[in-house]
Every structure is written in structure tokens, then in C-alpha cells.
């Protein structure tokens with residue numbers, strides 16, 4: 001039986017003490033164990049950033065690539081071997097900024113990939129510039145008078161693009177986050193889990209305590225995850241009360257369902273390749 005120990009890596013971890021990334025890493029391990037997945041069945045893909053170092057700290061198949069380019073790599077890997085469980089770890093800058101177009105394309109394709117975005121609302125690795133999810137007017141080390149762009153809302157954008165699984169977790173609630181990650185992996189199709197992640201070094205506004213005072217569980221308030229309009233309304237909710245949980249879930253045909261030759265099994269097991277739709 002697979003255990004958390006099977007995923008323990010010996011890589012040295014230099015995330016700052018107190019960083020929310022630790023909670024996400026623990027929740028990922030718990031989810032993979034809960035799913036009963038052996039490390040050889042799992043591929044974790046990332047781009048560049050503090051979040052993107054996550055695959056180093058999990059002992060399974062991993063690909064650490066270029067900034068903003070995790071989703072194209074994950075797409076190729078999933079198409080070549082769709083028997084693999086593929087997860088992506090990305091930062092808010094990595095996924096919604098440099099990789100924004102790939103985010104849109106991945107939702108539209110609906111490949112069976114789980115995307116976990118470590119949303120610290122800042123560029124952490126490059127020491128504190130505003131990211132796409134930094135709110136309008138948020139002061140940073142580089143923009144002391146505040147950002148001059150509107151913040152990007154990933155949940156509302158994903159819903160508007162037709163995503164079949166849209167969720168938000170919090171690194172400070174590992175049990176709920178592990179549940180959300182496992183649900184995202186179980187969902188057949190593209191799954192977005194945006195994770196509120198404090199960056200203790202460069203985001204002094206969205207701290208662990210700031211989130212603790214505001215987050216609430218959508219499920220406990222009777223939210224119907226099949227109701228797109230309610231999901232969108234909660235997706236736009238921010239401020240004194242911040243919802244967590246599964247905002248929306250709908251089963252749709254995946255990219256693999258739509259391609260005839262992929263029905264015959266993973267490409268890596270097929271001797272001759274003749275493309276047919």
C-alpha cells in the first residue's frame with residue numbers, strides 16, 4: 001500500500017520558513033496517497049518560480065521546464081501516455097501571466113490534467129513584483145505606490161471559458177486542500193485548483209491571519225456545484241468573506257474522448273501511428 005513516505009524526496013528545500021508552499025506540498029502528498037497512486041503512475045510538471053520547485057520535493061516522475069510553459073509540456077505528456085496521472089504546479093505569475101494563453105487553451109481542450117496554482121498574488125522568486133492576481137492599487141516592493149492594472153480573477157475566467165472543474169483551496173487548510181486535489185484528479189477532464197498561498201517574504205497584505213479571518217467553506221453553506229451562475233457569483237466574491245471549495249463541476253467529453261486513435265490506448269503502446277479523428 002502506498003504511503004506518504006513513498007513520495008518523500010531528498011532534495012534540499014529552501015522555501016522561506018512559514019511559506020504557504022509547505023501546506024500545498026503536504027496536501028498533495030496526502031491526496032496522492034488517498035488516491036492510492038504509486039509514484040510511477042504520477043507525473044508532476046512545472047514551469048519556473050517558487051511554486052514550480054514543488055516537483056523537486058515529491059519522489060515521482062517530474063518535469064521542471066520553462067516559465068509559463070508547464071501546461072504545454074503536460075499536454076504533450078498526457079497525449080503520449082494518457083494512462084499517466086498528470087498534475088501541474090504553477091505560480092500565479094507562471095500560469096496567469098507568462099502562461100496565460102496556455103491556461104486558456106488547456107481549459108478549451110479539456111485534457112484530463114489537474115492544475116494546482118500556488119496563488120500568492122506576487123512574483124515570489126524574483127523578489128516581489130506584482131503578479132496578475134495582485135489587486136489594483138496593491139503596493140509591492142517594486143510598485144510602492146500600488147499596481148496600476150486590474151487584478152485577474154482566475155476562477156471567473158475559468159468559468160467563463162467553460163472549465164469543468166473549478167475549485168479554490170487555502171494552504172492553511174491542508175485537509176480541505178487534499179480533498180480538493182483528490183477530487184480534481186478524480187474529475188475526468190481539466191481541473192483548476194487555485195490555492196490561496198501566503199508569501200511571508202513579499203506579500204505582507206494577504207497573510208495567513210488575513211485569510212484565516214475571511215475564508216469559509218462553500219459546501220457548508222449549501223452551495224450547489226452544478227449551478228454555474230451561483231459558481232460565478234461566488235467566483236467574484238472577495239473581501240470580508242472569501243469562499244473555498246468546489247465552485248463548479250460538470251462532466252464533459254475530454255480531448256481524449258474526441259480523438260479516435262487515443263481510444264485504442266496510450267500512444268506509447270501503439271506501434272504505428274496514423275492520425276485519425
Ligand SMILES: Cc1ncc(C[n+]2csc(CCOP(=O)(O)OP(=O)(O)O)c2C)c(N)n1
Pocket residue numbers: 048049050051052067090091092093094095098118120122123124125126131
Ligand atoms: C519568460 C520568462 N520571463 C520571466 C522570467 C523571470 N521569472 C522567473 S520566476 C518569475 C515570477 C514567478 O512568479 P510566480 O509564477 O507567481 O511564482 P512564485 O515564485 O510566486 O511561486 C519571473 C518573472 C523567466 N524566468 N522567464
Ligand code: SF4
Pocket residue numbers: 014015016018019020021050051120124125198199200201202
Ligand atoms: S519568497 Fe514567498 S513564495 Fe517564495 S519561498 Fe519565500 S515565502 Fe514562499
Ligand SMILES: [Mg+2]
Pocket residue numbers: 091092093118119120121122123124131
Ligand atoms: Mg506567485
